[in-house]
Amino acid sequence: MLPHPPGTGGVRTARILAGLAAGGPASGWPRALVESCRDSTSVSGVGLALMSPDGVGGTVAVSGALAQRMEDLQFALGEGPCREAARSGAPVLVPDVRATGPHRWPAFAAGALEDGVRAVFTFPLQVGVAGIGVLDLYRGSRGELTDEQLSCAGSYADAATAVLLHLQDADGSAFRAGADPSSGGDGDRDDPPLPPALADAVGRRAVVLQAAGMVSVQLDTSPDVALVRLRAHAFTAERPLLEVAADVVARRLRFDDSEAGTSTTPRPPPGDPDPREGPSPHD
Template sequence: MTDERLWQRDKAEFGSGETPSAGPLAEQFVELTRRLLAASTPAQVLEQVVAAAYRVVPGADLVSVTLRAPDGTFHTPISTGEVAHELDQVQYRAGTGPCVDAADSGSPGHVRSDDLATEKRWPDFSQAATRHGFTAILSTVLVPDAAPPRLPGALNIYSRRPGALDVVAQDTALLLATHGSLALAATSAVSRAELETSHLRRAVESRDVIGQAKGILMQRRGLTADEAFDLLRRTSQDLNVKLAEVARTLATRHRELDDL
């Protein structure tokens, strides 16, 4: 009971805007940060965000992620249960629903329904959700400032209890969606396989361009491979620019730089 009281206190403080004490909810976010730092692909980050939403959002019983392809079609690459895929698909087919509306370019940032049994906005989805026992939903936009070919997506949280997804849940979901948005900011991938592949491709491209830049420095300055890499790394730190970007500039514009 003591742990439950601490948990409820943390949730109340989080929703009030006060600085929460170091309790269960704060510990969950610390653990999420550790897991996100250990994740190596956008798909893995989204998996951690979805799992965290399931654990820490008050009232969460089912969680999914909605992403949009450049042609506007919707996909659910990650969820905590197959029912989420089915309920998301109902919305995708109807072209409306909280997941779809939150992922729209004109989204208000989040879409919520406290009681799907009386919800009139999305009749097909509401009927399907209540049939599966879910009576409330909260969808929060992912990558709200996306520009084509990338399009906004949504973090979707389903609850079996009417009114369970309150302001506290909304604020917590916003923080988690921010993590997901950062993971997706540099990719237009929409499926789990594409999310993994796009990251692998960028990693390979980065290694290739770093190798090219090292070769240029070794040839032009008579450096060893280690010395060339150290020079790139120091330049990256001094300029506060990613190492791959420094290497790409050198590899693609070294002739221009020679003329300076």
């Protein structure tokens, strides 16, 4: 690291961004940021995720396998510190998962402890009132972050916010629009898509969202409620959510109102048994 005494948060954020910019192309910044954050704050793993206040999002980068498992766990369960930080817009500091975790997030705490995670510190990424993501620090030992570590993590959260916005503005149009207010406004009728570096974060979990859409039809409910049902099924069946979702999309698993809640009997979809066998009736 730099041979400088720790400065104010702004100085440190600028230094973090300088290190990223000098280190390589922007697509690698999220990964470089979480690794550097892990080393600078002496934690075991760091994850960076896109997340709206209603908990929708995806993991953009992880420092390693542990952070990946923790991010996946929170997504699979739909509970945990990162969702709480995203919803509240305030950091969620859990210095002792064993003491406080089980009351707040029973399933997450159990999974985290089983994986050796004893402390979790989650920082929301905020721009004004708009929440765009979270930076999650996981540590194998319990105890508070020192003031220095806390301030350092805050600087990394600020840097992560800048990086996400930078990636979102993939073609630099916002910068140019900012430089010249007369430009821009290309009559966009649709929301601009997520840039590739961020779309992957959602893309890895797209199958779960698709499955939620399918299950919402099967149960005549909303996709959000359907997602809760998917999560509950994965949890009780002790199977990965992605796997359960893949089964739904491949029509190996259906949800119904039976006592079991699901059936694995293949049911040919109405009308068009296999769209690959003939021309689509919708062409």
